[in-house]
Every structure is written in C-alpha cells, then in structure tokens.
Amino acid sequence: xxxxxxxxxxxxxxxxxxxxxxxxxxxxxxxxxxxxxxxxxxxxxxxxxxxxxxxxxxxxxxxxxxxxxxxxxxxxxxxxxxxxxxxxxxxxxxxxxxxxxxxxxxxxxxxxxxxxxxxxxxxxxxxxxxxxxxxxxxxxxxxxxxxxxxxxxxxxxxxxxxxxxxxxxxxxxxxxxxxxxxxxxxxxxxxxxxxxxxxxxxxxxxxxxxxxxxxxxxxxxxxxxxxxxxxxxxxxxxxxxxxxxxxxxxxxxxxxxxxxxxxxxxxxxxxxxxxxxxxxxxxxxxxxxxxxxxxxxxxxxxxxxxxxxxxxxxxxxxxx
Amino acid sequence: xxxxxxxxxxxxxxxxxxxxxxxxxxxxxxxxxxxxxxxxxxxxxxxxxxxxxxxxxxxxxxxxxxxxxxxxxxxxxxxxxxxxxxxxxxxxxxxxxxxxxxxxxxxxxxxxxxxxxxxxxxxxxxxxxxxxxxxxxxxxxxxxxxxxxxxxxxxxxxxxxxxxxxxxxxxxxxxxxxxxxxxxxxxxxxxxxxxxxxxxxxxxxxxxxxxxxxxxxxxxxxxxxxxxxxxxxxxxxxxxxxxxxxxxxxxxxxxxxxxxxxxxxxxxxxxxxxxxxxxxxxxxxxxxxxxxxxxxxxxxxxxxxxxxxxxxxxxxxxxx
Numbered sequence: 323x324x325x326x327x328x329x330x331x332x333x334x335x336x337x338x339x340x341x342x343x344x345x346x347x348x349x350x351x352x353x354x355x356x357x358x359x360x361x362x363x364x365x366x367x368x369x370x371x372x373x374x375x376x377x378x379x380x381x382x383x384x385x386x387x388x389x390x391x392x393x394x395x396x397x398x399x400x401x402x403x404x405x406x407x408x409x410x411x412x413x414x415x416x417x418x419x420x421x422x423x424x425x426x427x428x429x430x431x432x433x434x435x436x437x438x439x440x441x442x443x444x445x446x447x448x449x450x451x452x453x454x455x456x457x458x459x460x461x462x463x464x465x466x467x468x469x470x471x472x473x474x475x476x477x478x479x480x481x482x483x484x485x486x487x488x489x490x491x492x493x494x495x496x497x498x499x500x501x502x503x504x505x506x507x508x509x510x511x512x513x514x515x516x517x518x519x520x521x522x523x524x525x526x527x528x529x530x531x532x533x534x535x536x537x538x539x540x541x542x543x544x545x546x547x548x549x550x551x552x553x554x555x556x557x558x559x560x561x562x563x564x565x566x567x568x569x570x571x572x573x574x575x576x577x578x579x580x581x582x583x584x585x586x587x588x589x590x591x592x593x594x595x596x597x598x599x600x601x602x603x604x605x606x607x608x609x610x611x612x613x614x615x616x617x618x619x620x621x622x623x624x625x626x627x628x629x630x631x632x633x634x635x636x637x638x639x640x641x642x
Numbered sequence: 643x644x645x646x647x648x649x650x651x652x653x654x655x656x657x658x659x660x661x662x663x664x665x666x667x668x669x670x671x672x673x674x675x676x677x678x679x680x681x682x683x684x685x686x687x688x689x690x691x692x693x694x695x696x697x698x699x700x701x702x703x704x705x706x707x708x709x710x711x712x713x714x715x716x717x718x719x720x721x722x723x724x725x726x727x728x729x730x731x732x733x734x735x736x737x738x739x740x741x742x743x744x745x746x747x748x749x750x751x752x753x754x755x756x757x758x759x760x761x762x763x764x765x766x767x768x769x770x771x772x773x774x775x776x777x778x779x780x781x782x783x784x785x786x787x788x789x790x791x792x793x794x795x796x797x798x799x800x801x802x803x804x805x806x807x808x809x810x811x812x813x814x815x816x817x818x819x820x821x822x823x824x825x826x827x828x829x830x831x832x833x834x835x836x837x838x839x840x841x842x843x844x845x846x847x848x849x850x851x852x853x854x855x856x857x858x859x860x861x862x863x864x865x866x867x868x869x870x871x872x873x874x875x876x877x878x879x880x881x882x883x884x885x886x887x888x889x890x891x892x893x894x895x896x897x898x899x900x901x902x903x904x905x906x907x908x909x910x911x912x913x914x915x916x917x918x919x920x921x922x923x924x925x926x927x928x929x930x931x932x933x934x935x936x937x938x939x940x941x942x943x944x945x946x947x948x949x950x951x952x953x954x955x956x957x958x959x960x961x962x
Contacts, residue, residue: 349717350684364670371767447691449769456776
C-alpha cells in the first residue's frame, strides 16, 4: 500500500463526510467558522517510548493522541471542531495496525463530534512512531476561559479524582496490573477529556486548565499565570477507590497521586458566589468535583495544609 | 535549560506580540477570524534524513519547515495567519541550534506576515529531529482555489521554473556544489512560497496546487482531482540557466527536472479568456509564468508532446 492508498483507505473516512476536508486530497482544508465565534487551537505530540509504551496497541495510541488535545480544548471551554493528524512512521505500518488506529479515531470522532480535516503521513529514517495532532475548536467571542484569569480568593476546584492515571502507569511498568486496578489503567490509556462541561465553565469559572503534568505542577502553573499565591488542603483531595487501595497497600503514595500526570481532569478557579451553582451543575453531569483550596495573594506563595509529612515537589513532567 | 525555559526564550518571541497566542503559556490559542472569511488549514511534517539532511543547519530546517506550509496556503490562495510549531528533539538541543532556528523563523514570520500561535516541544527516545507545522490562513468566503476545479480546455500554467530544487539536492548529495549552482541549492534549502499571487489566483484561476512532489506527479494529481485528461508540451517548459547548464553538462536531465520535487511553484488551471490578464499580472510581480499545456477530456488521459525520447514516469515521491 502506498502513502496515498493508506490516506485514502484509513484516514479519509475520518473526515466523517465533512466536505471542507476535501477527502484529504487537496493542499489544505477550508473551514467555516461560525459568526461571532473565535477559533481555539492547540497541539500535542505523542512520541513512542516517551508518551506511550513501545508495545502499546494502536487503539490506545489513537485514543490518547486525540483525547489529550480534546482536553486542551475543554480547558478553554471550547467546542471541538476538527483536527490535523500528523503521523510519522519509522517503518511501513501494518494494515492491522492502521485498521485499529483509524477505527478507534473514527469512534472517538463520533463520541466527541469532531472530524479530521487533514494532516501529513510521513516516514522517518529511524526512531519511533510520532503522532502530532493540532486540534481546533470554537467558542463564542470573548468566552474562552484562560488559565491566567484566577482571582484572589477564588476557590480551587478539580472536576474529578487525580492519581488514577499515574497509578495505572506505575502498575503497567511494574507488570502488576490486576483486575482491581482496571479503572486506573484505563484512565492512563484513555483519558476522558472534560468537553461536556464547557458551558458550565464559561458561566462560572474565572480560569481553567487541564491537569496533564500533575495536579501540583499544574495548579502552580495556574497560580503563576494569574500572578497569585494559593493554598491546597491535601485532606480535601479525594482519591478513587483504586488509588486509596494502592496507597493502603503501600504500592502507591499520596505524593505520587498528586504529582503524577495524565489525569486530564480540569482545575478551575471559581469565585465564592459561583461555587454552589458550579458544583451543582458539575454533579448533575455526573462529574465528581471537589473544592481543594483557594487562590491567595501572591506574597503568600504556594502553600499546602494537612500535609502530614508528605514531601511535595511542585515540579511536574518536563522533557529536558 | 528546561522545556519551559526553551519555549519562553526561543519560541515565545515567535508569537510576534500577538496576544491571541498568550505567550505560548496557555492550553490553546484563541484566534479571531475576520467576518466573511474562511479558515484554510494545512500541515507538513519534516523528518531528519528524509525531508532534510542529517547535518543540515537550523536556519535551513526552519525555512523549509515553515515555507512548505506557506506554499500550501498559497496554493489555496489564502492569506497566511498563524502556525502551530510541533518539534520533537532526539536529544536536548544546543542553545546555538535553538538560536539559529528561532531567529530564522522570526525573520520568515516578518517576511510572510505570520506568527506562531502555539505548538508542542517534546523529546523522542531515539530517532531524528521531527518538525510538524500546521499553518492557518484566511480567505474571503467561497474564494479558496482548489486543485479539483480545472475545466476541460483550461491552460496549464506554472508560476516559474521547475527542476532547480532537484538539481540542488542532487549536487548536495554528490558533493558537487559549486558557485554556478548556488541558486538551485538555495532553492532546495529555502523554497519561496508563492503567497504574493493569492489575489491573482482568486481572480483568474479555476484550480491551483503547489508543486512539491514534482511537476509531472502533481499535474497528474490536479488532472485526476478535476476528472480530466491533460497534455503537456515538454518544449514549453523553460528551465533556469543553472538547470540548463547542468543538463548540457550531462549531470542532470530533463526527466529529473520535471519529475523532481521541492520547487514549490504553483500549477494553475486558467481559462482561455483569463490567460492574458493572469500572465500579465504574474509578470508584473516578477514571477516567470509559463503556459505548458492544457486540460483535456478525461478519455484522452495524460499525454506529453515533444518528448524527444524522454522517459516520463508520473510517479512522484511517496513515503512507502
């Protein structure tokens, strides 16, 4: 199968019939942006042996590659529109691989109402598989929610439990995967981008970002971007049953749970007046939000209470 | 230098002060698309040892990575807006490399009136450098020019000489670079995207695409996309002085010139009534357009006249 045949057979169906992508056969896609909206654009690259394990399935790679981008759109309170799929293969991919990869993207396209608008399929001389997705979304003019908008006194809210993905990864790496930790492993492989709370965030949040580098690193990013200090009460962070069990069993720690990445819940900054309706509405769509602290004057820095001797580093994942 | 410091120091200035990119510090960029315009989106990935030589300078890599994308925007008759820069490093890059790379992009940003809206900076476990750019442009509603729009009887026009880049690459690979072939080598390293003829194309062309895979492969792509046959008169294809000299010297051939890629001139389909004003206006902006054939009924297939025994393959560069 040639490059063009691969695109035609496996990637063109990912346009989901949107004519603006010209069946991936033109130099570019031409997209209509609805009036009174802005375009939200984000990119995430996933490299073999860095962002995913060497023997990971095409289904898991596909899910993660698209969903981490959807999570960034969710963090801006944007509605997903389309994405560019750039994929570099170190050797000619097997049809079975391409099938698993494209079928999974197809399912996620439907699930998240997004389509592939174009991209580039290339070969690399050596090295591993690399997938770079640029996702686009739309948001009513002026309603994108930034990470820099937190205000002194705002509550810090997270949209669900953290630590599951880091536990899943640890167990995978140690070959300790068991039935009881299925949810955490799934969480690592297939994060759930919080695109369904975009309207709630636009309405009630002063700032938002997604947790990709770990709760502690990312909340400190938000505080710095907003030029604020912040205080987190460790006791208020609830973990999933699986994470609690792993902590009880001594194979995982609270430090790992709050510094580990890949959860893709959102951190929100919410004023006192908005906190009740926000929590109510997030609960209504079956999220599990929790208030874990608040933003403070910048002079107060970043503080943690109820640490019970936990050694917290603010440093999240960095490439270099 | 950490990942964040690299982004801050070398890539954030590439936003050229556009606030919509939030200094590359947020989850996504938020872009205003002017009313009555559509968004044109394209991606191109460049991998070490495939799209550029292993020891190529950061300046040349930067130029090529951005300009091949600008060429796709030019082919749709779009005005450049911004781009996402996704760069995967096999090892921590040197400051000197980052400086050369980002300074060159900065210059090209100015030259082509475009800015960096975001991206992702990652490490790879092994392999070579990989750069994936997704470029965005805008075009007045309904005025994007596709490759599928050629009509039976339209002239085939190219916006300038082809073969120079292929000659440059050949001489580089054989270590035969000399003073007399400087322009061709420059052409290979730093293609000139034809963004300045967007208005002329919108006004006069029925179809357009850029020549990246080679004239013969790409004109056949255009014919197929438009469901037409076509005839090219080889004698009407004029080459640069350097290409002519290389052909005369026996180190390059007409076949290589018309099948070699990377020239990034545009192929246009232009009706008989529009041909004169189109050529006049392209000449006025110092391009060197030539009419090299015409589109025909699909039953007639792809024909070449004046071939003088040249053996022409329609197959351009493919990755697999």
